[in-house]
Amino acid sequence: MNARGLGSQLKDSIPVTELSASGPFDHHDLLRKGFSCVKNELLPSHALELSEKNFQLNQDKMNFSTLRNIQGLFAPLKLQMEFKAAQQVQRLPFLSSSNLSLDILRGNDETIGFEDILNDPSQSELMGEPHLMVEYKLGLL
Amino acid sequence: MHPWNAPFRVPGSLVHTRPGPPSQDWCSDCCGAGVAADAEMTTRMAASNMELHALSTGREPRVATVTRILRQMLFRYQGHVAASLIVGGVDPTGPQLYGLHPHGSYSRLPFMAQGSGQDAALAVLEDRFQPNMTLEAAQGLLVEAITAGILGDLGSGGSVDACVITAMGAKLLRTLSSPIEPMKRLGHYRVAPGTTAVLTQTVQPLKLELLEETVQAMDVE
Numbered sequence: 024m025n026a027r028g029l030g031s032q033l034k035d036s037i038p039v040t041e042l043s044a045s046g047p048f049d050h051h052d053l054l055r056k057g058f059s060c061v062k063n064e065l066l067p068s069h070a071l072e073l074s075e076k077n078f079q080l081n082q083d084k085m086n087f088s089t090l091r092n093i094q095g096l097f098a099p100l101k102l103q104m105e106f107k108a109a110q111q112v113q114r115l116p117f118l119s120s121s122n123l124s125l126d127i128l129r130g131n132d133e134t135i136g137f138e139d140i141l142n143d144p145s146q147s148e149l150m151g152e153p154h155l156m157v158e159y160k161l162g163l164l
Numbered sequence: 165m166h167p168w169n170a171p172f173r174v175p176g177s178l179v180h181t182r183p184g185p186p187s188q189d190w191c192s193d194c195c196g197a198g199v200a201a202d203a204e205m206t207t208r209m210a211a212s213n214m215e216l217h218a219l220s221t222g223r224e225p226r227v228a229t230v231t232r233i234l235r236q237m238l239f240r241y242q243g244h245v246a247a248s249l250i251v252g253g254v255d256p257t258g259p260q261l262y263g264l265h266p267h268g269s270y271s272r273l274p275f276m277a278q279g280s281g282q283d284a285a286l287a288v289l290e291d292r293f294q295p296n297m298t299l300e301a302a303q304g305l306l307v308e309a310i311t312a313g314i315l316g317d318l319g320s321g322g323s324v325d326a327c328v329i330t331a332m333g334a335k336l337l338r339t340l341s342s343p344i345e346p347m348k349r350l351g352h353y354r355v356a357p358g359t360t361a362v363l364t365q366t367v368q369p370l371k372l373e374l375l376e377e378t379v380q381a382m383d384v385e
Contacts, residue, residue, distance in 0.1 A: 071244060078240070133220050135212045 102128075116156040119144040203247040210234050227253040231262045231270055239268030248278040254331045281313025281320035288312045299328070303340070311343045 057063075067073050074081075087099040109125040126132045158164040213233055218225045231251050238245055249264045263276040275293050277285035288309040297305070303326060310324040323342040328335045 071242060074242075133216050135209055135216065137209075140209075 115153070116160045117151045117153045119147065121145075199246040202245045203249060206234065206237065206245060206247045207249065209237075224255065226255040226257065227251060227260045227262065228255075228257075231264065234264055235268050235270055238264065238266060243267040250276055250278055252329060254329055259329075277309065277313070279313075279320065281310075281317035284312040284316040285309040303328075307341050311341065314343050 087103070090099045090102070105128055106125070109122075109128055112120075112122075112124060114120045123132075155164065210230055210233055214225045214230055217229065217233075230253070234249060234251065238247065243266045246266045247264075248266055250261065251264065252261045253259070260272065261274065261276055262270050262272050263278055264270045274295065275289045277289060286309075289305070292305050292308070294301075306326055307324050313320045314322065314324075323339045326337045326340050328337065
């Protein structure tokens with residue numbers, strides 16, 4: 024790792040779930056996340072982590088700016104409005120949504136990538152606690 | 165790691181070797197070197213994407229399309245997907261051959277070899293390749309080049325398969341040649357039971373006590 028470039032490799036945000044008021048050792052899932060370490064919060068653990076995390080965002084930015092240059096301002100605005108509308112079509116929070124209309128808008132219905140083969144959220148073995156998740160979403164919690 | 169060779173420009177057709185069956189029936193094929201799992205998954209995903217692309221455009225896919233899809237994926241992962249691939253095929257623009265490298269670069273050449281055995285195979289190819297060879301001459305040259313890779317490189321081994329691609333389709337020729345005979349064992353190494361004599365035998369029973377017994381009834385409604 025290039026020591027001079029460390030600043031450019033900082034993650035965008037430190038996950039707040041690790042800093043809970045009930046103590047530094049509670050709520051830390053040792054089996055899944057390993058030992059807690061400040062370095063893991065600050066630096067990416069793989070060279071591609073940041074680029075993959077922001078890949079969809081960067082692709083969208085690039086495509087929208089190209090579209091704006093070719094077809095004018097309204098074209099990306101209209102597309103982004105459609106994206107926002109499609110993103111709101113979701114099932115209950117503890118169930119996985121198919122995001123069919125969003126996939127069609129993005130063109131993902133005609134491609135197969137690693138996200139379709141590996142770690143498919145519809146085949147996840149775990150589910151969140153339904154009552155708590157719905158109450159949180161409705162603001163009752 | 166499998167050694168494999170690249171198509172030669174035979175008029176209207178291409179010949180190259182392949183480690184496994186062709187992933188699709190199209191007039192193009194793809195074989196790979198590098199990390200074997202990476203190459204395998206990459207070619208299978210590319211095959212699926214090409215099938216979907218052909219269904220949505222309603223046209224026969226082109227070799228350049230396959231190459232571009234693979235290149236974009238390999239570049240996205242900056243070489244961490246360690247797959248070197250050769251894509252060859254026949255499409256309306258003619259027979260083509262592209263070699264892809266793990267970081268996403270490609271080159272279009274009349275003949276190509278990749279993988280750990282590439283130096284040996286390329287040496288044979290560069291020496292004896294002629295443009296517009298006949299199919300038999302091309303197959304003979306291919307077998308020689310791969311055999312050079314098998315015999316000269318530790319990471320390459322096994323037999324030579326070839327895939328002949330014409331405008332009509334791809335035909336896989338399995339095990340065209342197997343350059344190395346399996347080694348014959350010098351003696352008989354199986355031992356009959358009872359060969360080793362039992363001198364003494366001692367049996368020590370383990371005494372176990374039941375310390376605690378708990379019964380938990382299951383709540384069935």
